[in-house]
Amino acid sequence: MHELSVTQSILEIALRYGNQNSAERITHLYLVIGDLSSIIDDSIQFYWDIISRGTIAEGATLHFQRVPTRMVCFECNHTYLPERGTLACPNCNSIRVQVSAGDEFRLDALDIETDDD
């Protein structure tokens, strides 16, 4: 899997925003990860602990907000979480449906420590 390169991207973005905001330390990262994005929290955390060493983000806590896969039905406008083995609308059985959430993969915010002045 590609969690190492993905974790490097997270670190790069965090350090860029940290430096822009004169951070002495980055203490928390708030990640939003959809279930369709095929990313495993534990793997990110594993690589994070290694590659953040020696940076201002060392020891920062990663928060994962998981977003379940949501579908919306074109026929009856029903929004639902798909069941295993089918994606069809559970309300009207239509297969004219669309994924409406679940492929998010972004860094929403950081908590940083700065000098008082």
Added chain:
Amino acid sequence: MKTIQVSVVEEILSANDQLAVQNQRLLDDAGVFAINIMSSPGAGKTSTIVATQNLLKDRLRLGMVDGDIATTIDADRAAAAGMQAIQINTGGNCHLDAVMLSTALREMKLDEVDLIIVENVGNLICPSSFKLGTHRSVLIASIPEGDDKPYKYPPMYRGVDAVIINKVDLLPYVKFNMDYFIAGIEMLNPGVKTFPISCVTGEGLTDWTDWLYEQVAQNRR
């Protein structure tokens, strides 16, 4: 010390996506059309690419960029068929990304090709997350993989412009419900083009190459 929260809201793969945009600009400036072919290992990516070369070589100059974790077997097959072929060994990486394609495009003689077919690493998961900058994405499914794959690997089926269904010559021997398979694709990617083909018998191949040729021609207009 004071603690503040900084709003970021940045896509984690945005660096890759930006480089993908640059790749497409480079291709457009050179007048080259490119497609990204993805599939599981063994679905017939290289066979389809070689068959595509054989059907289009009188009308288009085809190049191939091949991503594999090791060996040049696939690029060698494409080169033997007369394609300009560049091998990327990903060194164990499970997908191609925009950086790797950018490197390959610099190696390629872009003024000697009209169409580049990028053969991604055989994998139904990771390649879907990494844009390359190609103009179209195509997924090759194959009959022996089973008819449940759209349901099990939805991201891969969502982002593609066409699905090739290879090895239809095996349909009499394999339990594969085509209606169930197509229904899964339709739910994830309504209206996507599908091309049932066999690289062994040649069935359906001209439908695929006619469509591909039309995509290249449209891009030139």
